[in-house]
Amino acid sequence: MASTKSVSRGQGQNAVAAAAYRAGDKLLDEDKEHGKTHDYEKRSGVLSADIILPTALAGGDIGRSELWNMAERNETRKNSRVAREWLIALPHELSEQDRKVLAHDFARTLADRYQVIADCAIHVPTAKEIERGASPLNFHAHILLTTRTATIDDDGKIYLTKDKADSEISDDDRRKKGLPRMSAEIKTVRELWEHTANKVLEAKGHHLIDSRSYKSQGIDLVPQIKMGKDATHMERKGIPTEKGRFNREIIQSNELVWNKHLNDNQKTNAKADRTIADLRESKLFIVPAVPKPNFKERKVSDVDLARAYDTANRLKNIKLDREKAQQAEQERLRQKQIADAAQKKQEQLEQEKREQQQRREQIRERIAMETRQFNQHYKQLAQQLIKFDKPHLQKIDPNSEFGKHLVAIVAADTLMRELTRYQRDPSTTKHQRELAEIQYERLGNTLIAQSQSALDSSKSTRQSMTQKEYTAALKGVFDAMVPEHKQNLTQTQQERLQSVSSALNDHSYDINRSRSRGLGFQI
Missing domain, CATH: 3.30.930.30 (BirA Bifunctional Protein; domain 2)
Structure with missing residues (x-):
């Protein structure tokens, strides 16, 4: 071995x-x-x-x-x-x-x-x-x-x-x-x-x-099956096992076949000895004498030999059936392992799908909650009273057409400043910053549109003094808010805001220039 x-x-x-x-x-x-x-x-x-x-x-x-x-x-x-x-x-x-x-x-x-x-x-x-x-x-x-x-x-x-x-x-x-x-x-x-x-x-x-194996040696013997530790332990205790009985039958059958094999070898060797002896006597071939093996021939009857071959063939078939059964069982286990692996993989995929769906639900719930919190916060900001702290703004009638536009501008500016602070707050979530950014852009559009409307309203005023007050008030608001929001607006909004600011500056220049000429004429 x-x-x-x-x-x-x-x-x-x-x-x-x-x-x-x-x-x-x-x-x-x-x-x-x-x-x-x-x-x-x-x-x-x-x-x-x-x-x-x-x-x-x-x-x-x-x-x-x-x-x-x-x-x-x-x-x-x-x-x-x-x-x-x-x-x-x-x-x-x-x-x-x-x-x-x-x-x-x-x-x-x-x-x-x-x-x-x-x-x-x-x-x-x-x-x-x-x-x-x-x-x-x-x-x-x-x-x-x-x-x-x-x-x-x-x-x-x-x-x-x-x-x-x-x-x-x-x-x-x-x-x-x-x-x-x-x-x-x-x-x-x-x-x-x-x-x-x-x-x-x-x-x-x-x-x-x-x-070599018996088969490779040309010996027609049946190999014994492996007992295993459990069967070996039982046999040593005197408890017969199916594997032990099977191996004992193999031993008995192999003994007869082996004796027949030895007997055939002995006959072949005897024939060779006679040939060598004849060659030695004829002096055609000199072969040194060798000691003969001490082989005690055991007679094996044809009936015993036939029974041994029958037993050997039966055991071979039993062993072959067992091997086929083992192969079938191994194939069944292999297929079961494949099926179990496929089922396990499917279960894992379903579990991952459930977990993914659960994560999506959690994300949706979190986003919905954060959205509600933002909307509530923004609503509170929008409800705050707008105050005109500057003296020249306090002279503007908030109920006039220009005043309404100015109130809308100041309100948008105030909300945009609050949203900027809200975005910088560490407790504000990423989603809430995104919502604030969207609302900030909307307010930017409102601010630009109301600024253009306020400028148009100022230009359409007939009274020069009122027009000057409107223009000064609008320019004061612009000078305070443009540096604050210019970098936070989109490129398009910046261009629009710059356009309104340029138009406002040109209008303010025209008013001052016209007033200067008027004063010079009176003198």
């Missing part, structure tokens, strides 16, 4: 905790917000745990706590992969030291292949696990690899770079680098483990292992 999986934050996992558990060590997670101590020193079954550096970092040194805290710090995303684990089954035929050397050699092979640092922990089955039904031959190694490449500086300090290891990049990035897909890479690593282990097994005279 040689399998791999990632240690991911997205699954709630942590590199420091994973390393502490596999090594049976006590490590402090140095994260400021979620850091804590992971203490597994009392864990049994850990034969050894060692940091394995790539060959390029030979001579360097780094502690387990420093390494995996660095691995955590170098990953910033909340769903980052913080480590990769390879789990390998160590041959029980080897000695404890040979298993350790083999595991370390393979760990260094992975470290060199990806230029990462490995943390290799070798586990042995404990007496408690064996009592619960675990195999006493379950020797295995957990090899944790960093997800980023490692290097060493001039001071001999080891650190992890920002570069992802080739085992952690996407298939698209692997293709850009001329590498095969990750699924092919996993198959290659399994073959590496096969070759690494077989060198030791062959040197020690043991049977070799094969990383």
